[in-house]
Amino acid sequence: MSQLPYKTILCDVLVVGAGGAGCRAAIEAAKHNLDVVIISKELLGKAHTSMAEGGYNVSLGNVDPLDDVETHFKDTVVGGAYLNNQELVEILVTDAAERIFDLEEVGAVFDRTPEGKIAQRPFGKQSWRRTAYASDRTGSEIMVTLTEAIRKSSVRVFDEVFATKILVHDGRAAGVCAVDLKYGDYLVFRAKAVVMATGGAGRIFKVTSNAQLDVGDGYAMAYEAGAALIDMEMIQFHPTGMVRPESARGRLVTEAVRGEGGILLNNRGERFMARYYPQVMELAGRDQVARSIMTEVLEGRGSPDGGVYLSIAHLPRSVIEFRLESMIEQFADAGVDIRNEPMQVSPTAHHFMGGILIDTDAQSTIPGLFAAGECTGGVHGGNRLGGNALADTQVFGALAGKNAAEFAKEHGLPPVDRDEIRDEFVRLEAMLLRESGISPADAREELTTLMWNDVQIFRNEEGLSRAVKELRRIEKEVVPNIKVDIQVKRFNPGWHQAIEFGHMVITARMVAEAALMRKGSRGAHFRTDADPNDDGLYNIVIRKGDDGEMVLEKRDLVITKIPPP
């Protein structure tokens, strides 16, 4: 096929993704008197970050004065099962305070202590009450604030633009190929530095708390571009997702419910956490609570709809109404008044600890390609503490924005390879033109079911091998044959799904291949057939080999302060 028409947009710094991390990066980069462009698949302000509920971890010590960065560091590394890159953790815990003040500076309104400081609530596996919040709509507060800050800044916003490929020239990031979702035009963004802030990939699982957009585009694009990724097997299943109605399945029930005193009960009315983690009970780590719930369900002590009960009916109404307002609303929609009745909950795919490998400048292994937020790996290790992800978006968003700006100032605009651009758009166009093929909806159903069945909370060799085999087949046989039903480019969700599908498969493969490689249990990765000789104290790094095959390598941990016991 010949050249398809496209338009090229130039800028100094391109930020891909407008969630907490992307917006923060764009705002920071724009402070350097540069032309900054931010693109996102959804309208500005609607990113997944707006769904975060519980809060933002920062050791301000406003409620528990003994809290400090050292304790936050330790909690994060212990919570991460020692797999975290401790250099990155250091940055996270050190900068979290300044970054939350940045948010307040532009208008965020967090809930207060009686002295008028930012209030902090307890969250799982943390030594102190550390999680700053705005009721249970903290992410929304942050997203709204960042949206306003973007509107104040000189950042140019191209929302509803879907990046499909990272362009690399002479080993340096040069921009992206993209589709304007509104009108279907092909676009090329050329930049001196690129920041990836594309979020997670919960949507590769059938049951997930994630927004529609979280399909793993960023992981797949970075992989295709040759960047290294780390810890992709580490996926957090949040213990409390909604169970009913079916269409709400997987929607998050915030950890704040347990933080505020909610208790978990099985169908016999037993507070079963006493059996698994009697010291911490409901505030055990997310993986621990998730496995406990699954065990109850698998052993026949679950609720009729396949979950367990979470009750806050014993708490004062005023507490529920003031601190858990979204939960009241969310369950009222499902016909449950949580002030009086228990919620039914079960685990849901929630967070990707792994992602693009970054250094302490938030730069990936490709020069000029920076990354921040959930699309990166290393900060959270084997498991993320509730509240650390929002802090991550702000800390590393700002860092990536700053370093991308500095990089852009020191480097010229790299050229792009026009054949590569042509091939990319031909690939996208082919999904529309193909005479016959597989529908994206069917393909996605197959993939998400496979991942949910074989690469979930309890993993084993058999399931993982099967998943890997199937995924390799899907990659070879299904992806090249995806066919959009209706040949329209203007806002066509069928086409968007088709493009996403390729990214989902690559992401899913990285997850499954790494999970298969890791024989022991560690962090969120739990093997029912764990090899006792595998201490698990390594990271798995993935990249695309020169021959186009996926290469996985074990790598030594980055330890600065706390060696694993």
Added chain:
Amino acid sequence: MATKMFKARVFRYNPDTDDAPHFEEFDVAYEPGMTVLDTLLYIQDKYDSSLAFRWECRGGQCGSCAVKVNGTARIACRAKVDPDDGPLVLEPLEKMPVIKDLVTDMSRVKERVRRIRPYVVRDKPAPRPEIVHAEEIETLREIRKCIECYACLSNCPALRETWDYAGPMIIRQIARLELDPRDVEDRIAIALDESVYACTTCKMCEDICPKSIKIPALAVELLRAKAVEAGYPLAEGQQGFIDQINKTGRSVPEKDTPLLRSLESEEFLVDNPRGRVAFFTGCLIDYRMQGTGRSLIEVLNRNGIDVIVPKQQWCCASPAFRTGDLKTAHDAARRVTKIFEDVADKYGLDTVVVACAGCGKTLREDHRPFIAEERGEPPRFKVYDLAEYLIDVIGKENIVPPKGELDLEVTYHEPCHLGRGQGVVDQPIELLKMIPGVKYIDDPYKNRCCGAGGGVRAGRRDLSMKIATTRKEQILATGADMVATECPFCTIQIGDMMKGLDVKVRYLPDLLAESYRKGDEET
């Protein structure tokens, strides 16, 4: 069990290929708890993967998915489907150009948001940490929940007529910043520039808002009150009302003999009463619609209710509450409370009946919380709208049926301050249907604003007339001979619009009384 199916009629439009939009009908399998978003996803999955609509979080958190559901904007992921309620009609939001199907172009509003400086403006760097007390952000906390879903823009009657008005979402943002102790910008000047006085306080936005943000009270009226406090003058027409209230206790000048003066007594007692109420007339029934006042007394008496009509009444000061003159407003609230508490004590009653939607809303939503807060105890009487009192308190089965046949096709106009202001929606229609001969014609737009309220008729006559014209067209489309309503302002406003046309505008108590009287003649 067989799956229940329902029909969804969905707006389709691809301007690249279609000359005009059309509707496409789909059969959808119902599941309990199903939302509009589930419906759209079902259609996308089963019939047409190119059907365009936006969504992200499926839980009312991101604000992507607003569409018009059976004529009123809602966020799709939280709007429940009723499979027995006829076809589900889904359309894009109003006021925004369509990109494709249900996806609209929001750029105009986004630009508009930008121009109000929508962030906390500071004149010096923020201290770190910054001390802000919980009390300072209490109201702010309520109105900052907005998820920018744009739904409230779609059905705002003022915005529908003019982009001079910034619309509820943006006015809310201005108030959110005005309430922020850290913000130094002159938000009042911005609010005035964005036409905060264009809002009719119809509460449509509040009803639509997925976060139930009380935009008229917590944003519009708050900003207006701050404007008055800052010394900005009201529009001439609005100030006229206020002066009149302060001088005479009535918002309009006297013309014919007022009802209260012409009544022979303040007691209208019946034999073996089954209840006793006080009648709050409001300014217009007293000064302009004396006949309606008499009808109300008659209707209640015929139903065995003693009616006390205190001769010394005072305006509820709705115009002052709506336009921001809080001094006049609060004086009136204290005064009205005292008058009716005295009457309640004297006559041993605890119920006040109102036939003016605006007065009823003001007594309930404005006086009550204000008095409760000021003195620690709310007014010692309950307030009912007439129709609500008849249906809910007397009880439909106990109402003396009106017998006189009125051969009319009647539609109903729901006053904003009755339906959304007091939650009285079905009762007036039930009463209408009780009148023999009346054929009730439902107007799908019956709850749309007529443009009279919020000081708009007084202050922005041009805009008020545009809103009324839109409403007139909707009423005419029903083909009814008569439109009944339960508010003097709506009656006057719609009456003005219908001048020279065959459609009559009648007040509900008048229609009831007419049927009773006609029934007497016949027997």
